[in-house]
Amino acid sequence: MKPLALLGRTLxxxxxxxxxxxxxxxxxxxxxxxxxxxxxxxxxxxPQQVETMRHDMGLDRPALExxxxxLGNAATGNFGxxxxxxxxxxxxxxxxxxxxxxLTLAALLLALVIAIPLGxxxxxxxxxxxxxLAAVGSLFGISLPGxxxxxxxxxxxxxxxxxxxxxxxxxxxCEVAPVTYLLTIDSLLRGRPDCFTNALSHLVLPAxxxxxxxxxxxxxxxxxAMIEVLRSDYITFAEAKGLSRRRILWRHALKNAxxxxxxxAAIETGSLLGGNMVVETxxxxxxxxxxVVESIFVxxxxxxxxxxxxxxxTYVLLNFVADILYTVLNPRVKL
Amino acid sequence: MTAVPNDAxxxxxxxxxxxxxxxxxxxxxxxxxxxxxxxxxxxxxAVFAPxxxxxxxxxxxxxxxLQPPAWMEGGEWSFVxxxxxxxxxxxxxIIYGAxxxxxxxxxxxxxxxxxxIVLGLxxxxxxxxxxxxxxxxxxxxxxxPYLIFAIALMAMMxxxxxxxxxxxxxxxxxxxxxxxxxxxxxxREMEYVEAARAxxxxxxxxxxxxxxxxxxxxxxxxxxxxxxxxxILEASLSFLGIGVQPPTASWGSMVADGRAxxxxxxxxxxxxxxxxxxxxxSINVASQGxxxxxxxxxxx
Numbered sequence: 001m002k003p004l005a006l007l008g009r010t011l012x013x014x015x016x017x018x019x020x021x022x023x024x025x026x027x028x029x030x031x032x033x034x035x036x037x038x039x040x041x042x043x044x045x046x047p048q049q050v051e052t053m054r055h056d057m058g059l060d061r062p063a064l065e066x067x068x069x070x071l072g073n074a075a076t077g078n079f080g081x082x083x084x085x086x087x088x089x090x091x092x093x094x095x096x097x098x099x100x101x102x103l104t105l106a107a108l109l110l111a112l113v114i115a116i117p118l119g120x121x122x123x124x125x126x127x128x129x130x131x132x133l134a135a136v137g138s139l140f141g142i143s144l145p146g147x148x149x150x151x152x153x154x155x156x157x158x159x160x161x162x163x164x165x166x167x168x169x170x171x172x173x174c175e176v177a178p179v180t181y182l183l184t185i186d187s188l189l190r191g192r193p194d195c196f197t198n199a200l201s202h203l204v205l206p207a208x209x210x211x212x213x214x215x216x217x218x219x220x221x222x223x224x225a226m227i228e229v230l231r232s233d234y235i236t237f238a239e240a241k242g243l244s245r246r247r248i249l250w251r252h253a254l255k256n257a258x259x260x261x262x263x264x265a266a267i268e269t270g271s272l273l274g275g276n277m278v279v280e281t282x283x284x285x286x287x288x289x290x291x292v293v294e295s296i297f298v299x300x301x302x303x304x305x306x307x308x309x310x311x312x313x314t315y316v317l318l319n320f321v322a323d324i325l326y327t328v329l330n331p332r333v334k335l
Numbered sequence: 336m337t338a339v340p341n342d343a344x345x346x347x348x349x350x351x352x353x354x355x356x357x358x359x360x361x362x363x364x365x366x367x368x369x370x371x372x373x374x375x376x377x378x379x380x381a382v383f384a385p386x387x388x389x390x391x392x393x394x395x396x397x398x399x400x401l402q403p404p405a406w407m408e409g410g411e412w413s414f415v416x417x418x419x420x421x422x423x424x425x426x427x428x429i430i431y432g433a434x435x436x437x438x439x440x441x442x443x444x445x446x447x448x449x450x451x452i453v454l455g456l457x458x459x460x461x462x463x464x465x466x467x468x469x470x471x472x473x474x475x476x477x478x479x480p481y482l483i484f485a486i487a488l489m490a491m492m493x494x495x496x497x498x499x500x501x502x503x504x505x506x507x508x509x510x511x512x513x514x515x516x517x518x519x520x521x522x523r524e525m526e527y528v529e530a531a532r533a534x535x536x537x538x539x540x541x542x543x544x545x546x547x548x549x550x551x552x553x554x555x556x557x558x559x560x561x562x563x564x565x566x567i568l569e570a571s572l573s574f575l576g577i578g579v580q581p582p583t584a585s586w587g588s589m590v591a592d593g594r595a596x597x598x599x600x601x602x603x604x605x606x607x608x609x610x611x612x613x614x615x616x617s618i619n620v621a622s623q624g625x626x627x628x629x630x631x632x633x634x635x
Contacts, residue, residue: 019475024487031491139623143616145567147574148590148608155601166597274482278571282594293575296490308479308487316478 006324013320020312021074025067028305079306084298089306093288098181099169100287103280104272105182106203107210112265114215119222119261120254126227134219141216146275150209150282157205167284170199206283210275214268221264225257259329266322270315357552360628367624373617381433388427389413392584396422401600417602419592425602428584429610435496435573435585436614440566442500447507448558454508455515456542460523469512476509485568489577499578503565514557518550552629559622563615570611586611 036054045053054060057080058069073079079089122131158166165171169183174195176187184203187195229235230253238248277289284290288307295303362368380387399422403410410417416425458469476484488502522528523546531545572578573587581588586607593604 015471016474016478019471020478023475023479027487027491032493139616139619140612143563143567143612143619145570145574145587145590145608145611145615147571147587148604148611151590151594151597151604152608155597155605159598159601271480274480277482277486278575281575292486296486296577301490304487304490308483311483312479315480319477 005327009320009323013316016316017313020316021071021309022067024305024309024312025070027308028301029063031301074306074309080302082295082300082303084295084300084303089303092291092303093306093310096286096288096291099285100276100280100289102182102184103203103206103210103285103287104269104276106184106207107214107272108265108269110207110211111214111218111268112261114211115218115222116254116258116261118215119219120226120249120257122219122223123226123230123257124249131223134223138216138219141212141219144212146209146213147278147282149212150206150279153205153209154282164205165202169202169286170195174198206279206285209282210272210279213275214265214272217268218261218265222257222261225260226253229253229257256330259326262329263322263326266318266325270318273311273315354552357629361624364624364628367621367627370617370620370624373613374621377433377614377617378437380430381437384430384434388424388430389415390424390427392423392427392431393582394423398422401596401603403600404602416606417600419589419603420596420600425589425606428589429586429607431584432586432589432607432610433614435579435583436566436569436611439496439499439503439569440562443503443507443565443569444558444562446500446504447561448511448554450504450508451511451513452515452547452554455512456519456547458512459516459519460538460542460546466516470516473509473512476506479506481506481564482568482571485572486575486577489572494577494580496579496583499569499572503568507561507565510561511554511558514554515550518553519546522546522550556622556626556629559618559625563618563622566615566618567611 036050036057036059040050040053058066061069077090079093081087082089082092085092118134118137122128122134125131154166157164174187174192176183176190176192176195179186179189183199184196187193187199235248235253238252243252273289276287277293279285280287280290281293288310292304292307295301295307361371396418399414399418401420402414402418402422404417405412405415407417414424414426416429419425419428454469458466479487484506485499485502488505489498492498492502519542527549528541528545531541536545569578570585570587570590573585574591576588576591578587579585589607590604590611593600593602593607596603
């Protein structure tokens with residue numbers, strides 16, 4: 001990809017990110033209830049104190065000026081104080097983020113591990129039993145309400161079979177000094193295999209709940225891409241050269257058939273962010289998604305606002321990465 | 336005298352409208368037709384809920400608290416699917432819950448489709464600054480993950496049926512708008528549009544009377560697929576407690592109610608979730624059939 005094209009595509013991000021910030025800011029403006037009154041709810045504040053605080057927080061200035069301040073602060077990671085925690089919003093979010101990242105990565109990995117082989121086999125054996133089962137499975141995958149499926153998994157594996165924990169991220173007995181803040185990796189790095197299995201057993205069910213709808217989509221994408229590739233001339237040529245079927249499939253065909261899958265996976269990772277809120281709530285997973293849902297109920301708006309902005313920016317960037325990946329992996333496409 | 340069919344009969348026999356052909360193809364696909372049957376069944380349940388539901392969905396009875404389904408010990412056939420934590424009949428609540436899911440699904444998709452058609456037609460046919468403004472707004476809205484956008488709006492507006500519809504429509508219209516815009520861009524170069532322009536037909540006439548009928552079927556197919564999506568979103572919001580509020584029976588909040596009883600009463604969460612799965616799955620299967628029937632180039 002040419003640097004100029006990359007620059008052009010990067011510049012296109014600016015209006016979108018600006019627009020996203022405007023929407024998040026307007027959402028906050030339109031929120032009923034005065035942030036100062038929410039903050040001082042349990043204290044006996046005189047009207048004078050309320051006025052002073054409002055002035056200190058800049059709430060008495062015109063909207064456009066406040067938007068400028070908001071943008072400047074957002075760019076430097078300053079999202080104000082979390083009403084509820086009485087600490088900077090940025091710190092509270094940063095604390096919860098690793099749990100969400102670990103869950104998202106696990107789900108992404110799981111989805112790819114399910115979807116790639118299944119899609120390839122379905123494509124090779126088109127219209128076979130495997131292909132049909134994969135099709136039916138995909139339909140179920142996109143139709144499953146995640147919050148319900150998570151509860152069903154809990155009932156099955158945690159309550160009845162008692163082989164996996166109901167909720168949480170790791171037992172208290174395990175305490176591993178943080179390196180990456182991803183508990184599975186940290187326990188391996190610290191040489192604690194017992195804690196690794198413990199963290200993994202907590203991770204399995206939420207990751208599976210999150211992964212299935214994504215795997216359903218990716219299987220279809222992988223299948224279509226593989227069918228397309230297998231029809232192309234260079235595969236016919238490889239066959240004519242007398243290369244073994246296995247070598248053709250896994251070395252020549254898959255390499256190209258992975259391009260759409262990887263691209264869609266990058267986009268879908270963005271939608272995992274939304275799914276996280278539901279799945280983290282079901283499994284008591286101490287991540288950002290659950291924090292946002294909890295914050296809504298205590299009207300902790302600065303945190304909700306910062307998190308929504310964070311999610312949106314991540315989502316836009318992931319789509320950008322998907323675009324770039326697609327061109328890098330597939331030189332025939334021009335931006 | 337030999338029976339010679341008159342001209343009109345011949346015409347009627349040979350020419351079937353494209354819609355008719357598509358419908359015939361759709362009904363020939365038994366699987367999709369059956370799925371459509373299930374969707375219609377849910378619609379009937381929703382409409383006639385008061386006549387079908389065996390009990391009052393709001394009537395609590397502490398003696399029936401967490402009563403198991405009929406086939407389990409302690410169950411009764413008059414409360415087939417058992418009772419919830421307040422002793423309310425789960426089957427009756429599921430039947431009433433269909434009203435919420437279907438009302439919101441239909442309302443959101445229909446309103447969003449109308450908005451999407453108008454804005455998509457405007458962007459695709461008028462081009463220029465209209466297109467730029469609409470397309471930028473679409474880009475920005477696409478920058479939000481759907482559920483997060485809806486959750487943020489619900490957090491601001493507060494729960495309730497009207498607010499859910501509003502929050503989902505504000506994001507959902509983007510989908511039909513993009514489809515319509517794309518179709519219009521292709522259609523505006525076609526001869527029939529040029530012909531209409533040549534005879535001096537007004538812009539609004541060309542947009543709504545010439546182009547719209549010709550691009551409607553992909554839009555309708557996309558809208559049916561989206562309905563499945565919207566129903567899951569509403570259920571997710573209600574599950575999180577920021578959607579439909581108690582005591583109104585909605586499938587999402589019923590699943591949430593059951594979370595407290597996963598240890599000893601699995602049926603409270605399980606059955607409402609199965610209802611969501613059955614409806615959404617049927618809509619997905621039916622819409623795939625519709626897509627194949629109306630747009631054969633998609634099927635492989």
